[in-house]
Amino acid sequence: xxxxxxxxxxxxxxxxxxxxxxxxxxxxxxxxxxxxxxxxxxxxxxxxxxxxxxxxxxxxxxxxxxxxxxxxxxxxxxxxxxxxxxxxxxxxxxxxxxxxxxxxxxxxxxxxxxxxxxxxxxxxxxxxxxxxxxxxxxxxxxxxxxxxxxxxxxxxxxxxxxxxxxxxxxxxxxxxxxxxxxxxxxxxxxxxxxxxxxxxxxxxxxxxxxxxxxxxxxxxxxxxxxxxxxxxxxxxxxxxxxxxxxxxxxxxxxxxxxxxxxxxxxxxxxxxxxxxxxxxxxxxxxxxxxxxxxxxxxxxxxxxxxxxxxxxxxxxxxxxxxxxxxxxxxxxxxxxxxxxxxxxx
Amino acid sequence: xxxxxxxxxxxxxxxxxxxxxxxxxxxxxxxxxxxxxxxxxxxxxxxxxxxxxxxxxxxxxxxxxxxxxxxxxxxxxxxxxxxxxxxxxxxxxxxxxxxxxxxxxxxxxxxxxxxxxxxxxxxxxxxxxxxxxxxxxxxxxxxxxxxxxxxxxxxxxxxxxxxxxxxxxxxxxxxxxxxxxxxxxxxxxxxxxxxxxxxxxxxxxxxxxxxx
Numbered sequence: 001x002x003x004x005x006x007x008x009x010x011x012x013x014x015x016x017x018x019x020x021x022x023x024x025x026x027x028x029x030x031x032x033x034x035x036x037x038x039x040x041x042x043x044x045x046x047x048x049x050x051x052x053x054x055x056x057x058x059x060x061x062x063x064x065x066x067x068x069x070x071x072x073x074x075x076x077x078x079x080x081x082x083x084x085x086x087x088x089x090x091x092x093x094x095x096x097x098x099x100x101x102x103x104x105x106x107x108x109x110x111x112x113x114x115x116x117x118x119x120x121x122x123x124x125x126x127x128x129x130x131x132x133x134x135x136x137x138x139x140x141x142x143x144x145x146x147x148x149x150x151x152x153x154x155x156x157x158x159x160x161x162x163x164x165x166x167x168x169x170x171x172x173x174x175x176x177x178x179x180x181x182x183x184x185x186x187x188x189x190x191x192x193x194x195x196x197x198x199x200x201x202x203x204x205x206x207x208x209x210x211x212x213x214x215x216x217x218x219x220x221x222x223x224x225x226x227x228x229x230x231x232x233x234x235x236x237x238x239x240x241x242x243x244x245x246x247x248x249x250x251x252x253x254x255x256x257x258x259x260x261x262x263x264x265x266x267x268x269x270x271x272x273x274x275x276x277x278x279x280x281x282x283x284x285x286x287x288x289x290x291x292x293x294x295x296x297x298x299x300x301x302x303x304x305x306x307x308x309x310x311x312x313x314x315x316x317x318x319x320x321x322x323x324x325x326x327x328x329x330x331x332x333x334x335x336x337x338x339x340x341x342x343x344x345x
Numbered sequence: 346x347x348x349x350x351x352x353x354x355x356x357x358x359x360x361x362x363x364x365x366x367x368x369x370x371x372x373x374x375x376x377x378x379x380x381x382x383x384x385x386x387x388x389x390x391x392x393x394x395x396x397x398x399x400x401x402x403x404x405x406x407x408x409x410x411x412x413x414x415x416x417x418x419x420x421x422x423x424x425x426x427x428x429x430x431x432x433x434x435x436x437x438x439x440x441x442x443x444x445x446x447x448x449x450x451x452x453x454x455x456x457x458x459x460x461x462x463x464x465x466x467x468x469x470x471x472x473x474x475x476x477x478x479x480x481x482x483x484x485x486x487x488x489x490x491x492x493x494x495x496x497x498x499x500x501x502x503x504x505x506x507x508x509x510x511x512x513x514x515x516x517x518x519x520x521x522x523x524x525x526x527x528x529x530x531x532x533x534x535x536x537x538x539x540x541x542x543x544x545x546x547x548x549x550x551x552x553x554x555x556x557x
Contacts, residue, residue: 105520109521308449319451
């Protein structure tokens with residue numbers, strides 16, 4: 001017998017806004033925003049109308065031409081498969097905020113460097129090496145890695161270790177699907193991820209002043225990787241990932257600090273021993289392997305008890321309490337039973 | 346001869362000081378303008394905070410470059426803006442602190458106390474700012490007269506303040522040292538110019554640029 005227990009982050013049928021109401025609200029908001037931001041310009045709204053049937057984010061620029069497999073999958077996307085329980089607290093960040101203010105040290109140390117310099121990244125064609133303790137490994141084209149699964153939209157809170165956060169609608173597939181297809185051997189205990197290393201495409205990998213040892217490496221315990229929340233994202237806001245957000249494929253682990261969600265992945269290895277992730281290697285007293293969002297364990301240089309939800313404004317800094325496991329406690333707390341999270345930060 | 350060359354007209358000094366005053370206001374006005382127009386990104390408070398911090402350090406480095414510049418060129422105009430630029434550094438640093446308290450801590454005073462005790466970068470930043478405040482308060486003529494001989498050694502603590510500022514800056518860096526290194530290079534250069542053998546060489550140079 002299958003008993004399905006609804007998780008807190010799962011959407012109740014009653015919570016889903018009827019499509020007509022959704023569109024009306026969006027149109028109203030666009031009208032309001034358009035007065036100031038010029039969104040109501042005839043040219044722009046026309047361009048938006050073309051794709052609006054299959055896309056809940058008609059006002060978001062589409063960026064590069066999406067690959068054929070992405071377009072083919074678009075009609076099948078399972079929209080809003082996971083949404084925040086409290087949409088008022090967790091309002092989706094504007095696309096501009098999520099794409100022009102982020103960390104991607106391969107392109108520089110400032111928050112606006114990724115948006116400025118990531119145009120040199122070539123996200124297509126792209127291959128991911130799946131190797132290590134697997135029976136079905138190899139060099140796999142992005143399309144073949146992703147297409148066997150259905151794309152889902154997951155609206156997750158993203159909590160940066162620097163004590164700010166945004167709510168972002170990702171498009172992706174469960175990492176568990178990819179791992180199952182690779183068929184791990186019994187020896188596989190951890191998953192190790194690696195970002196592209198190519199200073200021609202990622203300018204700061206050449207910098208003499210960068211402290212990170214490239215390529216960027218991240219890791220998860222196998223049970224964390226298999227958790228249904230763990231997502232391999234290929235898009236956001238209903239479109240392909242912009243380069244600065246980790247095109248063409250990145251990890252999203254919503255209960256961990258943002259740096260665990262490695263970008264522009266070229267290698268996924270199933271391994272026996274715990275990988276050393278880049279930040280841990282750089283400063284082990286500040287960054288651990290687990291990096292679970294935890295308001296009780298401070299970063300040595302700042303408090304993690306609260307966070308600034310972005311975008312904010314000068315006189316409403318939007319400081320909110322940080323939740324244990326970033327609010328995904330019901331789904332993931334069992335993974336860490338009996339562990340001292342102060343020690344395994 | 347040289348006295349005539351280096352004589353600065355009081356009206357010129359006044360105009361020059363007002364010019365420097367206006368120029369020092371420009372970055373501040375620019376950043377505030379960007380925030381008001383919504384061009385400072387999704388976290389305008391942090392944008393102001395970081396820029397004002399850079400502004401304070403810029404003013405401090407400019408202040409410290411005036412003595413070597415005077416030695417190098419013999420032009421007294423550099424000397425008459427030294428106190429003003431030092432005070433600008435203090436002003437930017439105070440606004441930097443204000444941004445931290447308002448926009449990062451959101452006026453949670455209990456948190457400020459905690460940060461002051463626990464975070465090394467906050468501690469050195471607070472020490473540096475305290476130092477700048479002391480120098481600012483004692484920068485007027487009355488204080489100079491009251492302090493007499495002790496004034497100069499007191500104001501030489503600006504070198505210690507510079508080092509505290511650089512440490513404060515270094516300890517907020519996460520993974521990219523490029524900007525910090527650029528500032529550190531300038532700071533080290535200015536310190537090196539205080540090294541007596543080098544400082545003497547600077548002032549022995551012919552002062553031909555003085556009046557042209």
